[in-house]
Amino acid sequence: MLEVDFLGIPLKNPLIVASGPMTRCGSYMKRAVEAGAGAVVTETIVNEVRRNVRPRLAKKGAGLQNIRLYSDYSLEEWAHEISIVKDTGGVCIANILGHTPSEMAYIAGFVEKAGADTLELNIASPHGEGLEVLSADPEQVYEFVRSTVKNVSIPVTVKLSPNVSNIVTLAQAAERAGAAGVSAINTMRSIIGVDIETGKPLLPTFGGYSGDPIRPVGLATTATLAQAVSLPVSGIGGISTSEHVLEYIMLGASTVQILTALILNGYAILRQILKDLEVWLETKGYSSLEEIRGTALKELKSFEEIPNEPYTSHLAKPCLLPDCSLCTTSCMYDAISKDHRGVVSVDQELCSGCGLCVTVCPARCFELRWDG
Ligand SMILES: Cc1cc2nc3c(=O)[nH]c(=O)nc-3n(C[C@H](O)[C@H](O)[C@H](O)COP(=O)(O)O)c2cc1C
CATH class of the missing domain: 3.30.70.20 (Alpha-Beta Plaits)
Incomplete structure (x- = not known):
């Protein structure tokens, strides 16, 4: 009942664990698969590993700020980590970042050989590495996607940043370059708060905001992308219940991704969300998610039409x-x-x-x- 097609790959459900520390290695991804995840996205795999700073996470209200950079596993180590997911029978999406089109293409080729089922190019980070420029420039996005698509035979998707003024031109550039899908949103540029006793920000630099408060942005971005491109959209941001999953799917998402709710509550909530999804569909008399996909998107009007x-x-x-x-x-x-x-x-x-x-x-x- 929850099965979906993901870029030609059958998934048992649309709930994918998003790139980040809950998919930081093979054994973590195995736990996600065993808890029911339809697929897992690796933490961002890079060519040159950098140590992550301490502290790098702060929670305030229902939101989380992180200044974690990327995976601390080397490319060579990732070959083994990916094989652990494959041995579990899971679907593995390799999230990768290269700093030039050719480096992106090289890493893509490496993880494809290691067994990754699809790729998700990470072109955005609200902290460090100068990715603000790449994530907002359609020409660069085109070049990165194009060189990667040419180098691999598995589907290539692009993860887009919400910290841009026009996400549509970026998604269209990815589509023109041969991307098979888009996912959004990555985290939002943020300062989660200031300790007014010490006068210092809670984390020492701008970071990525995630969790419940960013869901409305994720939903709006999903709808915008579903209207603007003909690629499948993986909706991300603030998901923690079956209702949230349904909202994304009704706004046109083909799959959804979840992270902060898992960081805060553990992998076990995956099973609860999936059970609730099935009960909801059954109660309403639906036999597949396809029957409700895009229903809210069709109802979305322009302001002038109201x-x-x-x-x-x-x-x-x-x-x-x-x-x-x-x-x-x-x-x-x-x-x-x-x-x-x-x-x-x-x-x-x-x-x-x-x-x-x-x-x-x-x-x-x-x-x-x-x-x-
Ligand atoms: C601690 C942390 C680390 C993250 N690391 C990555 C990463 O390595 N690569 C990436 O593409 N996104 C990364 N993200 C972004 C998430 O994959 C996701 O897009 C974002 O958190 C929104 O979803 P959520 O509200 O369900 O957490 C990270 C998010 C968090 C909170």
């Missing part, structure tokens, strides 16, 4: 939360009030139909109705 209709808020059911005042305090138009008995009412004359109460109310008491 009609200006006379909707106002109405109570769909009585409020049963006497101590909650989220609707009254957040109604900017003073249209919602609660009397001394706790009865909530909406003044349709004052209501401007902004819709905030519909999503603010924890008990979902409000709905917008057409008042024309």
Whole structure:
């Protein structure tokens, strides 16, 4: 029921473990496969290994900042690490980074020989290595992809950065150069916070932001890419539940990738997400994910297409939360009030139909109705 086609390779499900420390070596990737992952993406494989700085991770709220660079395993060691995934029966996507088109092509050839099923070119990092330039320049993206595609026979995908002004031109450059797919998003450039007692940032340089708060950016990017290119999109960013997976797929993603939720909760949540996905599909009477792929994408309008209709808020059911005042305090138009008995009412004359109460109310008491 969860099976998907990934660049011609059948995956048992669309949930892929994204590049990073949870796929830093063969034994970690094996754990991901055994926990149910449809495929794993290696941590970024480079030609010249550099030691990672300490500290390199900080969490604040639901988000994570990292200044981890790449894999600390050498290219030669990766040949063995990839073979561990293959021996487990897993699908291995090698995430690679070369600093020139020819270096990228060389690493690609190496990992292909080592048994990688597909490639994901990492052309973006919000910290270090000057990748900001490459990740934002369509001509360079074209050159890197082109030289890699020419050197290997496995499918080549490109992982795109959200830290650019026009992601569409980059995806189109990748498509023109022969990429078989795109994945997005990599982490967002960030400073997660400042320790106001010491006056120092929590981590000493700009880093990559990930986890729950970046999901809306990942969803918007997935939809943008699904509209702009005909390549399959692997949606990434802030996934931790089956609902999040469904959101990405409904916005056009073919597969999805997950990392921060695994760092924070362990590989076991993969199994829970997959179980919940199956239950949801079964309950709704679907027999495959293909039936829901892109449903929300079709509903997405341009701003100009949205009609200006006379909707106002109405109570769909009585409020049963006497101590909650989220609707009254957040109604900017003073249209919602609660009397001394706790009865909530909406003044349709004052209501401007902004819709905030519909999503603010924890008990979902409000709905917008057409008042024309
Ligand atoms: C600690 C950490 C290390 C990461 N390392 C890599 C990496 O080596 N290569 C890469 O392409 N992306 C890397 N990423 C980005 C993730 O693969 C993913 O794109 C991003 O974290 C968003 O997904 P998430 O919100 O599920 O974590 C890293 C992310 C984190 C948090």
